[in-house]
Every structure is written in structure tokens, then in C-alpha cells.
Amino acid sequence: MKIDQKKEVRVLLGNVAIARGIVEAGCQVVTSYPGTPSSEIIPAVVGFKKELGLNTYIEWSTNEKVAFDNALAASMAGKRAAVAMKQVGLNVASDSLLSSAYTGVIGGLVIISCDDPGPQSSQTEQDSRFLAMFAKVPVYDPSTPQEAKEMVKEAFKLSEKFQVPVLLRPTIRVSHAKQNVKLFPPEILDRPADFKKNPERWAATPRYRLILHAKLNKALQGIQERFEQDTKWNYEIRKKGSSALGIISCSASFAALMDIQEELNLKEPIDILKIGTPYPLPQKKVEEFIQKHQKVLVIEETDSVIEYQIIDKSKVLGRLTGHVPLESELVPDIIYDILADVLREMGLAELEKSADAKLDKLIENLELPVRRPTLCAGCPERAAFFAIKRALPRAIYPSDIGCYTLGLNLKAVDTVLDMGAGITLASGFYQAYHQDHKDIPIVATMGDSTFYHSGTASLLNAVYNRARFILVLLDNEITAMTGMQPTPGTGIMADGSRGRKVPLEALIKGCGVRWIKTIDPYEVKNFIKLLKEARKYTQSARGGIAVIIARHPCIIKYPEELEEYRIKVEINDECNGCNYCLDFFECPALLLNEEENRVEIDRKFCVDCGVCISACPRGAIIPVED
Amino acid sequence: MNVQIILAGIGGQGVLFSSRLFSELGLQLGLNVMGSETHGMSQRGGSVIAHLKLGQFQSPLVRRGTADILYSFEKNETYRTLKFLREGGLCFTNQESGEGFDNKVLSYLKKKNIAILAYDATAAALKSGSILATNIGLIGYSVGTGLVPFKHKDLTKVLELTSKKKNLALNLRAFELGFREGKLSQRS
Known part of the structure; x- marks a missing residue:
């Protein structure tokens, strides 16, 4: 095996740094389902695998739960494994997350769940650390790409020592930040797969689950003690003496705070306690820090995981006291304003507001055109939405997560809930109206990758329970929104090699649908005709669900396709x-x-x-x- | 050296490439590099903005009122991102022929000692062979003015390192053209 031995420095995107950490830790199995801001991790692992000639198994899984279980099995067989997803993906994998916290791991298992405060590209601003806490899984919370890479390696060690899965929670400003990062050669672990049967653990019945729960609690105690001792991720920054105000901070907020402190150049610099392991919280360390200060401000994203864990909150300022906003990303401007307010309240300093109100007013007066996100020129999904709106203008349009959410702009998307809900809401709407003997047109839309992710169970249910609606599958033969990842429909695997193709038609037929037609949405007139036929089928005596596969490749991924047209x-x-x-x-x-x-x-x-x-x-x- | 840069434009104008260019420059000069990019949904046809900080920084985001330099490849994006500039900051903006700037905004910026340096980088790019090099034209112009702390030889070296093979000649042409005009602008 050829290994690059020299240490070098490269400017890496946070997600690429995380991928490098995975590789440097000797992790052998990496799985994921794409989603902003996590999508760049898998391609980067593929890149390092090729560059370093490693034997890593890497897969784009069909969804996050599937990805989780595949990585978990490798860990049960003794290997190091990692699974990456966006924060809402962790909801999908949560069943496995909670159960595996009890059964534990053998080889280190690191879960990377990328949070999206803002949100820039998600349906919620949820904090993955809460879900980890709910599952009783320890958390590392990096502030920068460099730190994220080192934390990944530490997380593998911790996971192996205490035999529990460990979560790394980068926010978007870590995942999509870039920084010069030091590279080290990968650790080579010689660990052949060796699953040791132990039904009391791996197939634990409720009686054994109680025992496993007690074991997990004990492990968490040990982990907490370790986090108390740790000075690499949890440390105080103090310039001189002790300030009246102290700040406890973590993640990207900590990095922003450090830059602000540098700019402010206060007479009395603020003491900061940086927490890199927010769960289980090193309580003693936190309490000691609080004791030394008149007031302590907690600045963390996206929610208040540290703040909630603090036992005596009498000196604590944060979200619970109204000092920190309950929603939105804590960008530097907001952190600065929080700090200015607290310093003023305590009579310590008077700072100007972050915003230049006069400039804002002048710019507002210009009434600049708002650039909303839109489907690309030539996007086949636009053609499909236009046809749907024309053929059935009064239908209900449940849709789903992907580029085609932007069908909103064409007024052909009424609902966007979560992955797979285009179909489940369609069947739910059907049943709700049908109960009142009302026949209304319903046209659900869903993309190919989303259908592979969570469409089949929904469609199966709809067929079984005799729902009637039209489902238009927007098949652009790629996962476009998140950066062109392949799908089972393309049959291309994460590293570019050929897997086995699973055609949509076969899956839909397998779900029990009897009316399936395929069309190119560029043929708008024929598409409109077909939609009307589909509507008739949903109304006919022996009818049911009609599925139209609107197939035309994404023109960004496959620009050569345009030549034909x-x-x-x-x-x-x-x-x-x-x-x-x-x-x-x-x-x-x-x-x-x-x-x-x-x-x-x-x-x-x-x-x-x-x-x-x-x-x-x-x-x-x-x-x-x- | 500590420099905070904002790069702004719309999808396809090479904001991310420009950010890579300055990251690589930082690396070559032995500076720490920290920056942030836009990916995902917000990339679909909308505004694209990159933050870049060279020197002793920890956060990838530039706070408003603290950027040293703003490069904007489109007028409306210039207006939207002016707020990031500090007093005495520099704004290099692409100004296609016939476009003007709002007088009220200009006179307010003057009070804050913020200079707007407008240059028709689109024309320079087209002259060099393709509109795709608009970003490089504007960057070349800025280096030509001598107002930014970047050297001609360092940027051309970095262009060679980061450009795709097929774009290198184009990028170098646009850079040189911008550079020359930037130099001239300071003489007159």
C-alpha cells in the first residue's frame, strides 16, 4: 500500500477536512445520504481513497437510516465506520441511533450530522446535539475545519474505548468553511471483519435492554469524567485577571466570538470557556467558571444544549433569559449585538450597533430586485410543472424535497413537509376528501432520488389502502439539488464504479401500481394529454393511482443532452x-x-x-x- | 498581514473560483486562510457570496463594517454587500458600460472614506476571449491600482496553479488587461 508520508498543508472545505479525518483515523467503511451541508464528505473520502490507494468501502446509501445501519454493522464486525448526513437526516436514522446507543459498538462508529442554522437549505433549524442527548450519545462540536478533522480522530478513539457511537456535529459554517489544514498520513488498521455472536447484546430482548441501559449510563459517566479532565477541546481563554463577564461558547459561534474579541480590544478582555464536548457536559469545569464571574453568557448554536445542562442558572444569560435569539444563525453581527447589549446592561462598555442604519436605509430605497432561487433555464422540471398546472389547474399539489421544491414559483407546489411526504400527503388528502364523498384531483410530485429514499413505503401504503391520485415522478437521473450524486436509477456507485441499476418502473410496479406511463416533459402538449388520461384513470371504476414518470436528464449534469433538442x-x-x-x-x-x-x-x-x-x-x- | 475580503456576484460569475484564487494566494504567502462559501439551494440562480479572511482569524465569516476589500461582479450585488466594508475600505465593482451608481449611496460612502472603484470587467473579459473571465479582469484591475496588498507576480503564479488548463490563457489575458487598466487609472 502506498501511503503519503509527508505532512502537508492544504486549504480544505470543512467537509473535506472531516473526510480527511475519517481517512486518517483508519476508518474502513463510510456511508451517507446526501444533503446540504453534508454532501461533500463522501466525494472527498472517495478522492482521498484514490489518492492514497486505500481499500475504504464507501457508499451512497438510499437513505440515512440505511446508511446508519450499514456503517453500524461494520463497527459490530470490529471495523471503524463513519456515517454522514444532514441534521434532518438524523431524524430518519433516529430509530437506529437510539437503539444502537444501548447495544453499542465494537469498532469506533462516528456519526457526522451537519446542522443548518439559518436555515440555508433545510426545513428546520434543529440542533443535532439534542437528538444525540436524547439518544444518550456523546457529542464533539468543532469550531473550525482543522478542529473538526482532529475531533473525528478523537471521536473514533472515544467510541472504541467506551463502546458507544459518537456524534460529530459541525454547523454549516464549519462544513462549508475553508481553512488551511495540516494533513497527516492515515493510520492503517489491520482489522478483518470478525462479528462475535452475542445475542444478549446484539439481539437484546427488553429484559437485557434494561441491563444495556445501565451499562450505557455508566459509560456516559466515564465519558463525562474524561471530558472534565480534557483540556484539548474544553479550555479557558483568559488574557489577564478575571473579567466580570464570562462567556461559555462552542462551535462556529466560538470562532466568531474570538474574532470579535480581537477587534474590540476591550480594556478588560472577556474570559471565555470553550466547550468542544457539549454532551455530556463537563459540569465541574462549567460550574467553576461560573463561580469566578458575576454573570456568564452562553453563546451556542443552534439551540441551548449547554445552557439547559447547567444546573445552577442564577448567573447565566442566554436563550432562557432572552439575551440570545431563539431562532436564526448566530452570525458575527448578531453575536456582536448580543455582546454589546450584555456589556451595556452590566455597565461594562458602550459599543455601537453592528448595523449602519443609514446605509441600510439608502440601500433599501433602491428597491433592488429580489433574486429568489429558481429552477435553471431549460430545467425539465419546469416543463413538468407547467404541464401539470395547465392540465389540472385546480388540483392539490403535494410535493417534496429537491430542486423541484422550486415548483413553488410556478404555483404547482402546495406542500413540502419532508422526504417522501409528497406521496403520503397525497394519499392522506385523498382519504380525507373521499370520506366526505368528494372527488378532487391530486397531483403529487417527487424526484427520483427522493423516491428511492422514502417513496416506496409511502406508495405501497397508498396502493394498499385504495388511495387515488396522480403521482408524477420527476426523473432527472441524478440527485441534482445536493450536487449531482448518483441514484440507484443510474446504477453508478459513490466511487464512480458500476453498481446494479434499479429502474423506477420496476419499483413502482412492485408497489402494486397498475397504471404507469413514461414521458419526456419537454413534450408539453403530450404531457398535458397524458395527465388528463391519468386523471380519468383515477376516477374510473377499476382505477387507482396513476404514475407518470417524467424523464429528462438534468441539463446541468448532462448538458450534452441539450444538443438533441x-x-x-x-x-x-x-x-x-x-x-x-x-x-x-x-x-x-x-x-x-x-x-x-x-x-x-x-x-x-x-x-x-x-x-x-x-x-x-x-x-x-x-x-x-x- | 490581516485582510478580510468579500466576493459577490450571481451564480456562474466565478465567485467561488475567485475565492479559491485568494485562498491559494494566502497559502503561498504563508498566511492562515479562513473563508466561507454558499452551496445548496441558495446557489440556484441566486446571489453568491464568499467571505475570505487571510491572517490571524478563527471565524470564516466577515462581520459587517469590517471588510477591507469588496469585489463584486454585478451592480446589485455590490449594493447588497457594501455593508460589509469598513470605513476606509475598498470596493472594486464590475460596471458594465452605461451603468451608473446611485449618487446618494456614493456620497454617503465618501463620508465613510469608502472608495468605489468601478471597472468594466465584462468588456475586458470579452476582449480576452470569454465573459467567463470577468472575475479575473476585475481582480487584475485591483492589483493594477496598487491599492490592494497583492502583487502581480504572486497572483499570476496562483492563477497558473488554480486555473483549469483550458482557461489558463484566457485568465492570464484578462488579468493582464485588467492590471494595465488599473495601473492607468491611478496615473490620470
């Missing part, structure tokens, strides 16, 4: 500026020329897909004659 369009004088195309087709390449009150094509964005020809009620968008 290239239809250059222009807008003629029939355009009367009615805005129909802007409101219901919403392509970024269509612009309103307000002076002339007509729509124009922005050639910077247009990809010549020609789909908008169908989007003008006056027929003013026409192909250019060569």
Missing part, C-alpha cells in the same frame, strides 16, 4: 406583455422589458430548450427560422 426561439410582435409566461413558466431567461411592455429573451441564460414555445397563450414565442 436545441431549438432557438424568439419573441415576435404578438407579445403584449401579459406576463403569463413570467408568472406561470418563470424561466430566468425570460425578462420583461418594461419600457416596451414586452417579454425578451436573455441570451445569457437561454439554453435553447424551446419549451417556452408552449408557454405563450398568444403564440408569440416562436422558433427562429434558420
Whole structure:
């Protein structure tokens, strides 16, 4: 095996640094389901595997629970394993998380759950550390990419020593931060798979579960003691003497706080207690720190895991006292303002507000156009949503998580709950109306990757319980939103090699659906016709659920596909500026020329897909004659 | 040296590449690099902003009112990100021909001693062969003015290290063109 022995420094994205930590720890199995801000971890592990000639097994799993269990099994067989996901993915894996905390691990198991305060790209601002605490799983909480990498390695050791899974919780500002990071050669662990049968542990019945629970509690005590002793991740920063105000902080908030303290150059620098292991909290360390100060401010993201664990809160300021906002990301501006308020309240310093209100007002007066996220020009999903809205304008449109959430802009998405809920809400709506003898059209939309993730159980249930609705599967043959990860439909595996293809058609048929049609959504007119047929099927005596697979590759991933279709369009004088195309087709390449009150094509964005020809009620968008 | 930079634009304008360029520059100069990027949903056609801090920093985010330099490749994104600049900060903005800046904003910035240095980097990029090099044109311009703490030789070296092979000649052309015009702008 060829191993790079020299130490070097590279600028790495936080997620790439985490991947490097996984590799350096000698971890042999890495699994994941993509989701912002965690998606870059797996491709980076693949990169390091190839660069270093390692034998790591890496998979894109079909969902987070599947990923979790696959990694867990490797750990039960004695190997080091890691599983990565975004914070809401941990909800999907939570059943396994809670149970495995009891049964424990053999080889180190590190769970990486990336939080998204803000949220930038998620449905909730939940704090993964709470879920870990709920599961009684210890947590490492890094502040920077470099620290994240080192913590991964430490987490493997802790997991092995105490035989429990360990969670690493980077927030988006760690995962998507970049920093110069020191690289070390990977540890090579010679650990052949060796699963030792032990039914009282691995197949524990409730009686044994009680024993396992007691063991877990004991392990947590040991871990807490270790965290008390630890000075690498939990330490005080004190410039001189002791300040009246102390701050307890962790994660990316700590890093921001350090920079702010540097800028402020206060006469009396604030003492800071950095906590890198928020659960189980090193209580003694925290209590000693609180005793030394008049007041202690807790600044942590996304929620108040440290603050809740503090036993005597009489001197503590934080979310529970209204000093820290209950929602949103703690960006440096907000942390600065929190600090300014507390310093003023305590009579320690007067700082200006972070915002320049006058500049804000001047910019606000400019009424800058708001750039909302939108489907790309030429996106096949836009064509599908346009057809759906045209064919069944009064339907209920349950949808799902992916680029196609942006079908909202075309008014063809009514609900976005969580992965797989496009189908479950559709069947739920059907049953709720059907009970009242009402027949309403329902068109659910879901992407290919989401369907592989959690669509089959939902569809199976809907078929079994005689629901009737139309399901349009938007099959762009990739997981586009999170950065073009392959799906079982492509049959390509995480490292680029060939797996076994699992076609959508076979799965849908397997769920018991009898009406399945496939169409290219670029054929808008035929698609509209097909949707009407599907509606009829859902209403017919022997009908049921109708599934249309709207198949057209993502044009960003497969730009060569456009060559086949290239239809250059222009807008003629029939355009009367009615805005129909802007409101219901919403392509970024269509612009309103307000002076002339007509729509124009922005050639910077247009990809010549020609789909908008169908989007003008006056027929003013026409192909250019060569 | 401690420098805080904001890079702003819209999807496809090379904000992330520019950020990589300065990260690599930091590494070459032996400085610590810390920065933050936008990925995921917010990338779909929206504003793209990158924060970059070279020197002794721990957080990847620039607090408002503290950035030394703002590079913006699109006018509206310039307005949106001006708030990051400190008093005495520099704003290099791409200004396509015919575009002007709001007078009220300009005179307010003047009071804060913030200079707006506008340059038609789109034209420079097109002259160099492709609109894709707009970002590099603007960066070249800034180095040419001599107002930023980056050297011509360091940036060309870093361009060679980070550019894709097929884009290298284009990037170097746009950089040189911007550099020359930046230099001229300070003479007149």
C-alpha cells in the first residue's frame, strides 16, 4: 500500500477536512445520504481513497437510516465506520441511533450530522446535539475545519474505548468553511471483519435492554469524567485577571466570538470557556467558571444544549433569559449585538450597533430586485410543472424535497413537509376528501432520488389502502439539488464504479401500481394529454393511482443532452406583455422589458430548450427560422 | 498581514473560483486562510457570496463594517454587500458600460472614506476571449491600482496553479488587461 508520508498543508472545505479525518483515523467503511451541508464528505473520502490507494468501502446509501445501519454493522464486525448526513437526516436514522446507543459498538462508529442554522437549505433549524442527548450519545462540536478533522480522530478513539457511537456535529459554517489544514498520513488498521455472536447484546430482548441501559449510563459517566479532565477541546481563554463577564461558547459561534474579541480590544478582555464536548457536559469545569464571574453568557448554536445542562442558572444569560435569539444563525453581527447589549446592561462598555442604519436605509430605497432561487433555464422540471398546472389547474399539489421544491414559483407546489411526504400527503388528502364523498384531483410530485429514499413505503401504503391520485415522478437521473450524486436509477456507485441499476418502473410496479406511463416533459402538449388520461384513470371504476414518470436528464449534469433538442426561439410582435409566461413558466431567461411592455429573451441564460414555445397563450414565442 | 475580503456576484460569475484564487494566494504567502462559501439551494440562480479572511482569524465569516476589500461582479450585488466594508475600505465593482451608481449611496460612502472603484470587467473579459473571465479582469484591475496588498507576480503564479488548463490563457489575458487598466487609472 502506498501511503503519503509527508505532512502537508492544504486549504480544505470543512467537509473535506472531516473526510480527511475519517481517512486518517483508519476508518474502513463510510456511508451517507446526501444533503446540504453534508454532501461533500463522501466525494472527498472517495478522492482521498484514490489518492492514497486505500481499500475504504464507501457508499451512497438510499437513505440515512440505511446508511446508519450499514456503517453500524461494520463497527459490530470490529471495523471503524463513519456515517454522514444532514441534521434532518438524523431524524430518519433516529430509530437506529437510539437503539444502537444501548447495544453499542465494537469498532469506533462516528456519526457526522451537519446542522443548518439559518436555515440555508433545510426545513428546520434543529440542533443535532439534542437528538444525540436524547439518544444518550456523546457529542464533539468543532469550531473550525482543522478542529473538526482532529475531533473525528478523537471521536473514533472515544467510541472504541467506551463502546458507544459518537456524534460529530459541525454547523454549516464549519462544513462549508475553508481553512488551511495540516494533513497527516492515515493510520492503517489491520482489522478483518470478525462479528462475535452475542445475542444478549446484539439481539437484546427488553429484559437485557434494561441491563444495556445501565451499562450505557455508566459509560456516559466515564465519558463525562474524561471530558472534565480534557483540556484539548474544553479550555479557558483568559488574557489577564478575571473579567466580570464570562462567556461559555462552542462551535462556529466560538470562532466568531474570538474574532470579535480581537477587534474590540476591550480594556478588560472577556474570559471565555470553550466547550468542544457539549454532551455530556463537563459540569465541574462549567460550574467553576461560573463561580469566578458575576454573570456568564452562553453563546451556542443552534439551540441551548449547554445552557439547559447547567444546573445552577442564577448567573447565566442566554436563550432562557432572552439575551440570545431563539431562532436564526448566530452570525458575527448578531453575536456582536448580543455582546454589546450584555456589556451595556452590566455597565461594562458602550459599543455601537453592528448595523449602519443609514446605509441600510439608502440601500433599501433602491428597491433592488429580489433574486429568489429558481429552477435553471431549460430545467425539465419546469416543463413538468407547467404541464401539470395547465392540465389540472385546480388540483392539490403535494410535493417534496429537491430542486423541484422550486415548483413553488410556478404555483404547482402546495406542500413540502419532508422526504417522501409528497406521496403520503397525497394519499392522506385523498382519504380525507373521499370520506366526505368528494372527488378532487391530486397531483403529487417527487424526484427520483427522493423516491428511492422514502417513496416506496409511502406508495405501497397508498396502493394498499385504495388511495387515488396522480403521482408524477420527476426523473432527472441524478440527485441534482445536493450536487449531482448518483441514484440507484443510474446504477453508478459513490466511487464512480458500476453498481446494479434499479429502474423506477420496476419499483413502482412492485408497489402494486397498475397504471404507469413514461414521458419526456419537454413534450408539453403530450404531457398535458397524458395527465388528463391519468386523471380519468383515477376516477374510473377499476382505477387507482396513476404514475407518470417524467424523464429528462438534468441539463446541468448532462448538458450534452441539450444538443438533441436545441431549438432557438424568439419573441415576435404578438407579445403584449401579459406576463403569463413570467408568472406561470418563470424561466430566468425570460425578462420583461418594461419600457416596451414586452417579454425578451436573455441570451445569457437561454439554453435553447424551446419549451417556452408552449408557454405563450398568444403564440408569440416562436422558433427562429434558420 | 490581516485582510478580510468579500466576493459577490450571481451564480456562474466565478465567485467561488475567485475565492479559491485568494485562498491559494494566502497559502503561498504563508498566511492562515479562513473563508466561507454558499452551496445548496441558495446557489440556484441566486446571489453568491464568499467571505475570505487571510491572517490571524478563527471565524470564516466577515462581520459587517469590517471588510477591507469588496469585489463584486454585478451592480446589485455590490449594493447588497457594501455593508460589509469598513470605513476606509475598498470596493472594486464590475460596471458594465452605461451603468451608473446611485449618487446618494456614493456620497454617503465618501463620508465613510469608502472608495468605489468601478471597472468594466465584462468588456475586458470579452476582449480576452470569454465573459467567463470577468472575475479575473476585475481582480487584475485591483492589483493594477496598487491599492490592494497583492502583487502581480504572486497572483499570476496562483492563477497558473488554480486555473483549469483550458482557461489558463484566457485568465492570464484578462488579468493582464485588467492590471494595465488599473495601473492607468491611478496615473490620470
